Each structure stands twice: as structure tokens, then as C-alpha cells.
Amino acid sequence: MVDLTALLTDLAAESDQLDALVAPLPPEEWARPTPAAGWTIAHQIAHLAWTDHVAHLAATDADAFYTSVLAAPNPARLVDDGAESFLAPPDALLARWRAGRTALSAALAATPAGEKLPWYGTRMSPTSMATARLMETWAHGEDVAEALGVRRAPTDRLRHVAHLGFRTLGHGFAAHGRPAPTTPVRVELTAPASAGSEPASLAAGSEAGTAGDTWTFGPADAADRVTGPALDFCLLVTQRRHRDNLALVATGPVADEWLDVAQAFAGPPGAGRDAAGATS
Known part of the structure; x- marks a missing residue:
């Protein structure tokens, strides 16, 4: 069995690594394009913040999560619209991302063992959700690093x-x-x-x-x-x-x-x- 507490520690470490990369950037650098077409560095962080938000809904209020899915005006643009809805000035965006990922970690840690959380087209255990969040944080961190010309050393995560x-x-x-x-x-x-x-x-x-x-x-x-x-x-x-x-x-x-x-x-x-x- 995967140790959820230790997995959440790894997720926090992955998030902190990306945070340290973007936090010192001047505001104009947040508009730098990344390898994802149409997405700036700000879009990448907004996407992570939005996904943490909907994952927190899934972990704490399944009805609200399903309502958000049904309310999406264009399912084909769900990810893009989600990122755009969370765009904000860098300081505000950073604060929202930090608060959201902290809240999600606490919610996953508090989820009863064996419970499955609703997600898009599937249901996920808290460990699977945490693993997916780590995967996305690392992947979008790669996009940010590439945009900045930074080569990140791979870790055991x-x-x-x-x-x-x-x-x-x-x-x-x-x-x-x-x-x-x-x-x-x-x-x-x-x-x-x-x-x-x-x-x-x-x-x-x-x-x-x-x-x-x-x-x-x-x-x-x-x-x-x-x-x-x-x-x-x-x-x-x-x-x-x-x-x-x-x-x-x-x-x-x-x-x-x-x-x-x-x-x-x-x-x-x-x-x-x-x-x-x-x-x-």
C-alpha cells in the first residue's frame, strides 16, 4: 500500500520546487509563452490552481463537483476555460495556488480509507488523486522550466x-x-x-x-x-x-x-x- 501521508509530502515538495521557480519572476515574465499553444506561465499556474480547486470540491463536496461539471459551457474547452477563469495578477495567483494546494492536501488526508472521489469520467482514491496532482505539477513545471530556459534535475519523485x-x-x-x-x-x-x-x-x-x-x-x-x-x-x-x-x-x-x-x-x-x- 502507498503511504498517503508520505505521498502528500512528495506532492508538497514538487509544488514547492515549481513555486520557487516562478515566485521570483517579475510580472512581465508571467506572460512568457510556454510550449503549450496559447498558454503563458500564468496559464500554467492558473491551470494547477483551478485543478486543485475542483479536486478539493471532489474531496469535500461531490454534489458541488458534479454541478461544476454540468455547468461547463463547453466541455471541449473545460481545461482552457478553467485556467483562464483562475488568471489573476501574479501575487494573487500565487496566493490562490498556495492556498488551494494546501487545502487539497488536507482534504485528501482526511478522506476515509477506501472512499473513491468523483472525477472526470472516473472515480479516484485519495492516493490516486494525489499521484495525479504530482504528475500534473511536475509536467506543467516542465513547461514553465522550458519557457524560462531552465533545466531541472530529475528527482526520485x-x-x-x-x-x-x-x-x-x-x-x-x-x-x-x-x-x-x-x-x-x-x-x-x-x-x-x-x-x-x-x-x-x-x-x-x-x-x-x-x-x-x-x-x-x-x-x-x-x-x-x-x-x-x-x-x-x-x-x-x-x-x-x-x-x-x-x-x-x-x-x-x-x-x-x-x-x-x-x-x-x-x-x-x-x-x-x-x-x-x-x-x-
Whole structure:
């Protein structure tokens, strides 16, 4: 079982890292465009703040969450409209993001064991919700860092992102209108050189490792396999890089197709990036 308290500690650390990147920026830098088409740095932080807000609703008031879903004027623009609705001057936006993520962490910690929270097209346990929030915080942090020309050293918290990427294999196929495969896939990833022994909460179902060791998911005897750097796998499943720009190797037809449709986040298929790095 994943330790929710430790997982929330990792989520806070991931959020604090991004906070430290954007907090010193002068107001004009918040308007800098990011790799996501039409989104500035402010949009990236507003998106995280909005998603924390609706996740808090899901954890504390399911009826209010469902009301917000039904009230969306254009479901196809739900994410964009949500980010735009939370845009504000940098100081106010930062304060709202900080307060929202703190409130969400407290709400998830207080959720009774075994309870599933409503979400878009699914229901999630508090640990799954916290893992998803960490994944999004890291992924959008990558967008911000790229916009600023900053290279962030990968941490052992990527273990959570990689685990979620593996668990959502079937979702990636379904999101692209393809049947979920029944063939098992083995994932073997080289841990980042800067990673410690393991994150505060070890991802359930994976094997412990140290910096430069292998993080593994799936049955050891599976014929279909994905191997490569953990960072590259996380960039792929969050659709921050095209597979052609990553050092991932797929063995077997299911593994190969998966690298084309992998998607760790909920909702319809993402636009992804083309091989040149731009949003497609």
C-alpha cells in the first residue's frame, strides 16, 4: 500500500520546487509563452490552481463537483476555460495556488480509507488523486522550466509519475478510440542519476532501487517491453516529448503502439508534441 501521508509530502515538495521557480519572476515574465499553444506561465499556474480547486470540491463536496461539471459551457474547452477563469495578477495567483494546494492536501488526508472521489469520467482514491496532482505539477513545471530556459534535475519523485504512466496503459488506448490490450507489458526504467534511494512513498507494485538502478513495472516474463531512462518515460506519458526525441525502446507490437498513445492524464487524447518539439 502507498503511504498517503508520505505521498502528500512528495506532492508538497514538487509544488514547492515549481513555486520557487516562478515566485521570483517579475510580472512581465508571467506572460512568457510556454510550449503549450496559447498558454503563458500564468496559464500554467492558473491551470494547477483551478485543478486543485475542483479536486478539493471532489474531496469535500461531490454534489458541488458534479454541478461544476454540468455547468461547463463547453466541455471541449473545460481545461482552457478553467485556467483562464483562475488568471489573476501574479501575487494573487500565487496566493490562490498556495492556498488551494494546501487545502487539497488536507482534504485528501482526511478522506476515509477506501472512499473513491468523483472525477472526470472516473472515480479516484485519495492516493490516486494525489499521484495525479504530482504528475500534473511536475509536467506543467516542465513547461514553465522550458519557457524560462531552465533545466531541472530529475528527482526520485518521478517514480510516482512513472508508476502512473504504467497504470494508465489501457486509458491511453481507450482515449484514442482503440481497444485496451490484454497483452501484459514490462517496463524497465533507469532511475535518474540524481535520484535518491526512493521517494518518500514508494510506488506500490514496483521494485526498490537506488540512483542509476532500474525501476520496474509489470510481469518480469512479459514479451512486450519498454526500456529506457525514467525521465524519458515520464516525458512521454505526460506528452511533453515526442517518442522520436526520446531514448525509449519498445519491444513487441503492443509496447510499440503504446508509445504512440501513452497518456497519464484523464480526458480526451492530448495534442502531444511533434518530433520538432512543438505542440501538434
